[in-house]
Amino acid sequence: MINSSRTLAATGLLSKLPNVGTTIFTVMSKLATETGAINLSQGFSGFDCSPELVSLVEHYLRNGFNQYAPMTGVPALREALAQKTFEQYNVAYNPETEVTITSGATEAIFAAVTSVVRPGDEVIVLEPAYDSYVPAIELNGGIPVYVTLTLPSYAIDWQAIAEKVTDKTRLILVNTPHNPTGHVWTRSDLNQLADLIRDRDIWIVSDEVYEHILFDGRSHHSLMTHPELQERTFVIGSFGKTFHITGWKIGYCLAPVNLTTEFRKIHQYLTFSTVTPIQYALADYLKQPEHYRQLPDFYQHKRDLFLEGLRGSRFTFTPAEGSFFQTVSYAAVSDEPDYDLAVRLTKEIGVASIPVSVFYHQRNDYQILRFCFAKDDATLQEAAERLSRL
Structure with missing residues (x-):
């Protein structure tokens, strides 16, 4: 039997983070798994370590x-x-x-x-x-x-x-x-x-x-x-x-x-x-030291491979200066809110991304998506090909 007084106390709990829910990274990775999409959303490597x-x-x-x-x-x-x-x-x-x-x-x-x-x-x-x-x-x-x-x-x-x-x-x-x-x-x-x-x-x-x-x-x-x-x-x-x-x-x-x-x-x-x-x-x-000194060349190859695959598309971008993320503008593709488009692309073409509005406290929407290119080459090529079909 449920203790009613305990239940009442629980419903009165005041959250210390009332505006925080499940992170977008969890949401998009879960959606990618459910739909079988290529997951370029969450920032983790798509290949094994040494x-x-x-x-x-x-x-x-x-x-x-x-x-x-x-x-x-x-x-x-x-x-x-x-x-x-x-x-x-x-x-x-x-x-x-x-x-x-x-x-x-x-x-x-x-x-x-x-x-x-x-x-x-x-x-x-x-x-x-x-x-x-x-x-x-x-x-x-x-x-x-x-x-x-x-x-x-x-x-x-x-x-x-x-x-x-x-x-x-x-x-x-x-x-x-x-x-x-x-x-x-x-x-x-x-x-x-x-x-x-x-x-x-x-x-x-x-x-x-x-x-x-x-x-x-x-x-x-x-x-x-x-x-x-x-x-x-x-x-x-x-x-x-x-x-x-x-x-x-x-x-x-x-x-x-x-x-x-x-x-x-x-x-x-x-x-x-x-x-x-x-x-x-x-x-x-x-x-x-070679284990970390080779990283710039390693990841620049992946950035360039992904962007080369997008060059014939309607997306626009400035190549990332660092990290393993690339932001891409979709202003010429759609006028949808970035969250809605990220979900639609995951479901319809099978590529998951992160809507950049989630990184602003007022959810500023500049029609930009973030893609993680820390993936194997074949995955990046396939993702770029799917995105270029839009």
Whole structure:
């Protein structure tokens, strides 16, 4: 028998996230599965990771590395990551006090936001924005303040950001290479951000999970490479995006010791520690730089292959500068709302995408869809052929 008093109490529960439902990524991936569509919606690789990495994991699984890892991450991985960071960016992080391994980048972003945001603090969010940012802000009592990136280049309007900064601004969330647009920050962007926050009590969370996926000779300008910004920034990374292992959920945070101290206070009560044998395997795998240095060429081939297949279509686009996402305008194809078209294309031609309006808090609809091209070549060619039939 159902306890009626308990039922009444349950119906009176006030949601902490009243405007949040099932994510669009879950919705579109589920629809793709149900219809048998090619899934270019959710950002995961359509191919397996390196057999060498799998063998390393198996080695540690079979040799007793199956208990809790240290809360901060196994020392071997923190040391390997610090070494890789120094070689890549010439920036030194102390692996003992400034490097933390997390259960995915989303956990790291949440812990970083929680470390610095208090009720009433304002947080600047650049839209379109990845969907985990704003819930993390709101759950901590923060107030998101939105600045829209400039179409069609998605360049940053620094004057618009400066106009939104107040005495209550505590944090700015940045993302480069950018999801969903593929825009990549320049050195000038870093300098302008440093000018903006100088002499202010403002921190930065920098989502850099696509750091190795850049095209046409571009470089990744990590916020850690700017001395003023490095002092104030939680740099968030992901082994999942780099090594095609999104299902393993391994991320990390690089931050100065004062920020890391607060970050770890939160992290230890979110997941405490991250899966042990995989950490040891990644520590070994990181020692071979070619595993990540080949990613720009690898993914640029896929971007170009997908776009070449769309060139005869009515879609228009500017090639993504980085990440493994391509945005495409359908203004010449249909006047439907982007959500409706994304659903229709999934059902009728068998290609699933993400409507970019979901990345705006007011659901701004610019008639743009996002496609993930981290798939095998045959899949990309087939998807482009189907889209070109419209």
